[in-house]
Amino acid sequence: MTPAELSRTVLRSVRGAVEEQELSVPVPARIVVQPPPRPGCGDYASNVALQLAKPAGRPAREVAEILRKRLAGSAGIARVEIAGPGFLNFTLGEGAQAALVREVLAQGERYGDRSAEGGPAAVGTATGHGAREVVVAEALARIEAAAGRRPQGPAARGDADARPAACEELAALVGRLGSDEARWVLLRPAAHDPVRVPERVVQRESNPRFRVQYAHARTRALVRGARELGFTGEPGEVGSPVAVTVADGPADHCLQSLYTLLATYPSAVETAARLRAPDRVVRHLEATADAFFRWHDAFVPLPVGDEKPSAVHRARLALAEAGGTVLANGLRLLGISAPEHL
Numbered sequence: 001m002t003p004a005e006l007s008r009t010v011l012r013s014v015r016g017a018v019e020e021q022e023l024s025v026p027v028p029a030r031i032v033v034q035p036p037p038r039p040g041c042g043d044y045a046s047n048v049a050l051q052l053a054k055p056a057g058r059p060a061r062e063v064a065e066i067l068r069k070r071l072a073g074s075a076g077i078a079r080v081e082i083a084g085p086g087f088l089n090f091t092l093g094e095g096a097q098a099a100l101v102r103e104v105l106a107q108g109e110r111y112g113d114r115s116a117e118g119g120p121a122a123v124g125t126a127t128g129h130g131a132r133e134v135v136v137a138e139a140l141a142r143i144e145a146a147a148g149r150r151p152q153g154p155a156a157r158g159d160a161d162a163r164p165a166a167c168e169e170l171a172a173l174v175g176r177l178g179s180d181e182a183r184w185v186l187l188r189p190a191a192h193d194p195v196r197v198p199e200r201v202v203q204r205e206s207n208p209r210f211r212v213q214y215a216h217a218r219t220r221a222l223v224r225g226a227r228e229l230g231f232t233g234e235p236g237e238v239g240s241p242v243a244v245t246v247a248d249g250p251a252d253h254c255l256q257s258l259y260t261l262l263a264t265y266p267s268a269v270e271t272a273a274r275l276r277a278p279d280r281v282v283r284h285l286e287a288t289a290d291a292f293f294r295w296h297d298a299f300v301p302l303p304v305g306d307e308k309p310s311a312v313h314r315a316r317l318a319l320a321e322a323g324g325t326v327l328a329n330g331l332r333l334l335g336i337s338a339p340e341h342l
Contacts, residue, residue, distance in 0.1 A: 001076035001077070001092055001093075001096050001099065001100075002263050003034070003044060003263055003264055003267060004267070005076070006033050006044055006076075006092075007030065007031045007032065009071065009074055009076075009077070010031045010033065010046055010067070010071065010088070011027075011028070011030065013067050013071050014027055014028065014048065014067065015027050016070060017066055017070060022066050023056050023063065024056060024057075025052050025055045025056045026055065028048070028052075031048050032046060032048075033046045035260045035264070041083060041089050042079070042081065042089035042090050042091040043091055043092045043096075043256065043259075044089075044090045044092075045087050045089050046088045046090070047086075047088075048067070049061070049064035049067060049082075049088060050086045050087070053086065059086070060085050061085065063086065064086040064087070064088055065082065067080075067088060068080045068081075068088065071088075071090075075093075076092060076093050076096055076099075077090055077091070078091045078092060078094070098235040098236050098315070099235070100259060100322075101235040101262070101315075101319050101322045102318075104262055104322040104325050104326065105233070105235070105318065105322055105325065109325075109328075109329060109332075111265070111266070111326065112146060112265045112266040112268075112326070112329055112330075113146045113269075113329070114146065114147060114266075115145045115146055115148065130166050130169060131166050131167075131169040131170035131173055131182075132186045132195055133166060134166045134167065134170055135170065135183050135186040135187060136186065136187065136278060139183075139187055139278040139281075139334050140273070140276055140278060142332075142333045142334075142335070143269060143272050143273050143278055146269050146273070146333055147270045147272075147273035147274070149273055170182070173186075173197070177197075177198070177201050178201060180336045181198075183334060183336050184208075184209035184282070184334070184336060185197055185209075187278045187279060187282055187334055188208070188209075188279055190277065191276075191279075208282075208286050209336070210342075211289050211290070212285045212286060212288075212289045212327060212331065213331070213338065213339055214342050215292045215293060215323070215324075215327055216289075216324050216327040216331065216339065217341055217342040218292075218293075218320075219292070219320045219321060219323055219324030220324060220340045220341075221341075222301050222317060222320045222321075223317065223320075223324075225302050226302060226313075229302065229303065229309055230309070231309040231313065231314055231317070232314065233314055233315075233317035233318030233319075233320070233321050234311070234317075234318055235315060235318045236311055236312075236314065236315035237312070237315055238312060238316050239312035239316075241298040242298065242300050254291060254294035254295045254298060255295055255298070255299065257287075257294075257295075258288070258291040258292060258294075258295045258319070261284065261288045261291055262288070262322055262323065262326055264284075265288070265330065268280055268284040269281060269330075269333065278333075278334065281330050281333055282334065284330065285326075285327060285330045285331065285334075288323060289327065292320070292327075295319075296320070300316075301313065301317050301319075301320050
């Protein structure tokens with residue numbers, strides 16, 4: 001179950017409560033579900049009960065309990081709990097993670113891409129006339145299209161021909177840093193933050209751009225290694241970690257983080273398009289790469305020594321492939337390469 005599917009399930013529970021007069025509130029157009037603020041609080045959380053409490057004229061926890069009862073037993077949801085003043089915490093059922101991986105692999109390059117839907121036209125135009133504006137406009141055109149919005153105006157075209165000085169500035173930066181690093185440097189800062197151009201390109205994991213590309217290349221290397229061992233990926237249970245803890249905490253937390261980042265990639269693209277902020281995609285890719293490396297260290301994807309490939313190895317390989325798909329799709333939106341080898 002993806003966040004979008006869970007959101008629709010929660011929305012149906014609200015609509016049902018209103019139709020059966022358990023709640024007297026306007027039905028919201030959409031409901032936001034997102035990863036919980038702390039590990040151990042389920043897979044996803046929603047503050048919908050807090051939002052509905054005032055118009056319903058009832059305590060938020062009472063509203064949450066009405067929704068909890070309706071959501072309990074829903075397909076794909078193993079447990080619904082109420083936390084704090086009225087948050088709903090969701091734990092997905094067994095097989096939900098495997099279904100997510102299967103969906104990512106089935107959609108491939110289309111995962112997170114709603115361009116075929118032909119949604120409303122994007123609004124706004126690029127501001128300024130520097131290299132940053134050219135690169136941001138080009139990336140936004142791709143991001144808006146992937147979010148199902150029809151780009152229009154100079155922001156959609158990049159308007160490069162109208163800004164020769166900006167193109168010259170960009171060409172100089174590309175000549176100095178290379179195309180991938182130059183675009184990353186220009187896209188990574190939020191709109192209100194300055195661009196910090198490095199003195200030289202650092203090809204190591206301390207460079208976020210290199211780390212993201214390296215994570216993608218590593219997923220492809222795993223696929224090649226598995227092929228040599230005679231097996232392919234198949235979504236399923238990834239088994240227990242070989243290490244109890246990793247750099248940032250318990251190993252099972254890094255596994256959940258990776259699943260969550262794969263599931264929320266489409267919403268990250270939509271948010272980047274809505275806010276006209278390609279840095280949102282950059283941040284999501286960085287988080288995905290970091291989660292992949294932590295997971296990779298705790299859940300070794302390929303057999304070691306005389307170990308034979310098992311269902312667990314096939315499931316881990318499929319998860320690695322799904323991670324590589326998300327990294328490649330995001331890099332493509334930014335106009336940055338997703339190398340097979342590094």
